[in-house]
Amino acid sequence: MRASPRPVQIRPRQQQPELEREFLRSPALGYETPEEAGLVRCLAHGFPTPLARWHFHDEYELHLITATSGKAFIGDWIGPFEPGHLVLCGPRLPHNWISLDTGDNRVDERDLVIQFLHEPLQCAGESIPELSDVMQLLSRARYGVEFFGVSKRAREHWDRIKASRGIRRFGHFCELMADLAQCPDYRLLSTVQMQGDGGAEQDQIGLIVDRITTHVEDPISMSDLAAELGMTESRFSRFFRRSTGNSFTDFVNRVRINSACHLLMQTDHYVTDICYQVGFNNVANFNRRFLEIKGMTPTEFRRQADHRFGGQR
Numbered sequence: 573m574r575a576s577p578r579p580v581q582i583r584p585r586q587q588q589p590e591l592e593r594e595f596l597r598s599p600a601l602g603y604e605t606p607e608e609a610g611l612v613r614c615l616a617h618g619f620p621t622p623l624a625r626w627h628f629h630d631e632y633e634l635h636l637i638t639a640t641s642g643k644a645f646i647g648d649w650i651g652p653f654e655p656g657h658l659v660l661c662g663p664r665l666p667h668n669w670i671s672l673d674t675g676d677n678r679v680d681e682r683d684l685v686i687q688f689l690h691e692p693l694q695c696a697g698e699s700i701p702e703l704s705d706v707m708q709l710l711s712r713a714r715y716g717v718e719f720f721g722v723s724k725r726a727r728e729h730w731d732r733i734k735a736s737r738g739i740r741r742f743g744h745f746c747e748l749m750a751d752l753a754q755c756p757d758y759r760l761l762s763t764v765q766m767q768g769d770g771g772a773e774q775d776q777i778g779l780i781v782d783r784i785t786t787h788v789e790d791p792i793s794m795s796d797l798a799a800e801l802g803m804t805e806s807r808f809s810r811f812f813r814r815s816t817g818n819s820f821t822d823f824v825n826r827v828r829i830n831s832a833c834h835l836l837m838q839t840d841h842y843v844t845d846i847c848y849q850v851g852f853n854n855v856a857n858f859n860r861r862f863l864e865i866k867g868m869t870p871t872e873f874r875r876q877a878d879h880r881f882g883g884q885r
Contacts, residue, residue: 832847
């Protein structure tokens with residue numbers, strides 16, 4: 573029988589990611605002026621800096637670390653970084669990089685950044701078939717994408733983009749995006765992602781995934797879902813794995829752990845309460861699954877997440 577959880581605390585945690593607005597983008601901080609930047613904006617800055625904060629914005633951001641090491645915070649992902657760390661963040665995905673090895677010293681160049689908006693590329697992608705690979709890359713970027721083995725070329729691309737204007741700048745940007753779109757060695761930093769190319773069956777899986785992610789606390793049975801789709805459990809299991817890259821049980825666990833991460837970051841609810849809020853009925857199982865998926869306990873995740881603001885809360 574499911575144990576009764578303690579009354580849920582409702583007091584929210586106080587600090588949320590900051591929305592970066594255009595009027596804050598001063599050239600004194602390393603931003604290009606509007607006259608210098610068109611679709612593609614370059615930015616270089618050191619550390620410490622007011623720009624290193626838990627924030628988000630409407631643009632995509634390609635972020636290359638050139639010096640120092642520390643902890644990266646991207647959405648609900650926490651992990652180490654070092655020189656060569658290259659990540660593409662989608663619009664409004666919160667992020668921050670905190671260097672831990674600088675002491676009291678200032679580093680003049682730590683970050684090389686490229687920012688660009690979605691709408692112009694989306695409009696172009698609707699009529700230019702050659703952009704299809706790039707549009708798939710941008711779809712993946714909403715989860716945060718870390719690339720491996722291309723940081724040197726990314727630096728070379730950044731230098732060429734920064735040094736050019738007009739159509740030449742856009743051409744160099746397209747070369748960079750082509751390299752990233754064709755990079756085979758990458759990982760998505762989000763807990764859960766969908767795969768596949770669409771179609772009626774993919775739409776069916778999409779509806780199921782929506783149910784899982786919208787009502788994480790509800791019990792859900794693979795046999796019931798298979799019956800709804802007129803499939804045997806074994807066929808449904810193969811179909812689900814092909815569509816999501818996960819077994820049904822693993823996918824549900826990952827969605828629930830992902831939801832738990834957001835509650836750990838955004839509320840002061842007890843870990844025990846969060847366990848039941850996201851659909852687990854056993855605290856030990858919740859802790860075990862969380863450790864498997866995130867590589868740390870829920871308590872440690874919350875403690876480390878507090879550093880995303882730039883220091884201990």
